[in-house]
Amino acid sequence: MIRNNKLGFGMMRLPVTNPSDAASVDFAQLEEMADLFIASGFTYFDSAYIYHGGMSDVAIKKTLIERYDRDAFTLANKMPTFMVSAASDFDRYFSEQAERTGADYFDYYLLHDLDENNYANMRRHGGFEYVRKLKEQGRAKCIGFSFHDKAEVLDKILTEHPEMEYVQLQINYVDWESPAIESRKCYETAVKHGKPVIVMEPLKGGALVNIPAEAEKILKAARPSLSAASWGIRFAASLPGVIMVLSGMSTLGQVKNNVSIMKEFQALTEPEKEVIEQVREIIAAATAVPCTDCRYCADSCPQSIPIPDYFSLYNSHRLFGFNPIIHNYYRNLTLEYGKASDCVTCGQCAERCPQHIEIPEELVEVAKTFE
Numbered sequence: 001m002i003r004n005n006k007l008g009f010g011m012m013r014l015p016v017t018n019p020s021d022a023a024s025v026d027f028a029q030l031e032e033m034a035d036l037f038i039a040s041g042f043t044y045f046d047s048a049y050i051y052h053g054g055m056s057d058v059a060i061k062k063t064l065i066e067r068y069d070r071d072a073f074t075l076a077n078k079m080p081t082f083m084v085s086a087a088s089d090f091d092r093y094f095s096e097q098a099e100r101t102g103a104d105y106f107d108y109y110l111l112h113d114l115d116e117n118n119y120a121n122m123r124r125h126g127g128f129e130y131v132r133k134l135k136e137q138g139r140a141k142c143i144g145f146s147f148h149d150k151a152e153v154l155d156k157i158l159t160e161h162p163e164m165e166y167v168q169l170q171i172n173y174v175d176w177e178s179p180a181i182e183s184r185k186c187y188e189t190a191v192k193h194g195k196p197v198i199v200m201e202p203l204k205g206g207a208l209v210n211i212p213a214e215a216e217k218i219l220k221a222a223r224p225s226l227s228a229a230s231w232g233i234r235f236a237a238s239l240p241g242v243i244m245v246l247s248g249m250s251t252l253g254q255v256k257n258n259v260s261i262m263k264e265f266q267a268l269t270e271p272e273k274e275v276i277e278q279v280r281e282i283i284a285a286a287t288a289v290p291c292t293d294c295r296y297c298a299d300s301c302p303q304s305i306p307i308p309d310y311f312s313l314y315n316s317h318r319l320f321g322f323n324p325i326i327h328n329y330y331r332n333l334t335l336e337y338g339k340a341s342d343c344v345t346c347g348q349c350a351e352r353c354p355q356h357i358e359i360p361e362e363l364v365e366v367a368k369t370f371e
């Protein structure tokens with residue numbers, strides 16, 4: 001179970017040996033990262049059926065199950081609600097997860113990515129009954145869900161399913177007042193229902209690590225020794241009722257940095273909250289596309305367009321201005337994948353996007369910039 005602190009190891013962005021193959025998890029590097037994480041007193045690892053094409057579950061087996069006592073770490077895993085089309089799918093996906101990870105049970109088991117549509121899908125096929133059964137059987141110790149929709153939908157789900165023990169929300173200081181994400185409203189809804197909160201995307205997929213120079217300057221003036229990432233993590237971890245803050249870690253350096261922030265965690269002071277507000281305004285104005293690189297859209301495109309990679313390049317272009325290296329990156333990607341202008345506006349990607357980005361429209365801007 002969760003011990004002494006609130007930092008969780010998100011397994012959505014593990015190190016890979018081949019940058020164009022998400023399944024090529026670099027197990028040697030991951031072992032080193034997990035060892036440091038656990039040796040520093042942290043225990044929580046967060047996987048999902050779809051992360052790294054299923055390899056995040058395999059990584060759990062190789063890195064944790066086969067190398068540590070089971071009570072040395074806490075496991076969270078998620079049912080892919082958006083892939084369920086019949087009641088029999090639940091057993092199929094859960095059995096696969098149990099097999100891939102080698103885990104007899106998960107400490108935390110979540111219905112993944114509930115929004116209005118996925119919620120209706122779970123009601124239709126019995127998703128809530130299924131996770132309750134897992135809990136009765138001891139195969140899931142605590143049950144909950146991750147969520148990407150408006151606060152009123154969250155309120156409805158928590159009212160209709162009070163048996164859910166916690167909720168995982170996207171919370172970071174840029175999305176706090178965002179009308180698309182409604183971080184603050186969702187957080188307040190969870191608190192109203194008395195549900196503990198697990199935070200995802202505290203650094204908005206890395207966007208709060210490499211922030212504009214003007215914003216960086218403000219943070220450094222306030223606390224010269226603190227990194228930009230530490231402000232993002234402290235913002236989320238300072239909220240009452242937050243029991244865990246997940247950070248998707250890809251390098252040993254990121255583990256070291258996160259561990260050092262959370263080992264000696266200090267909640268934000270009132271003056272620091274004002275500093276964050278200034279920085280939030282600068283970043284919000286500079287971010288063109290609010291993509292978090294979750295890659296939920298990755299397999300949906302019939303034109304093989306690497307959507308989050310293009311948005312990342314486009315955001316860099318908008319933040320830092322023209323840079324021939326960024327244009328070269330774009331050109332190199334188009335040698336292997338579809339161009340932004342190859343989009344046929346089928347809309348399949350946008351349906352999967354938890355950030356509600358109008359992907360085809362944004363790709364038009366990407367094409368104008370890079371082609």
Ligand code: SF4
Nearest residue numbers: 301343344346347349
């Ligand atoms: S709308 Fe465009 S980018 Fe999205 S899946 Fe269809 S072709 Fe691909």
Ligand code: SF4
Nearest residue numbers: 291292294295297353
């Ligand atoms: S476009 Fe949306 S679904 Fe795709 S990676 Fe970005 S945030 Fe995720």
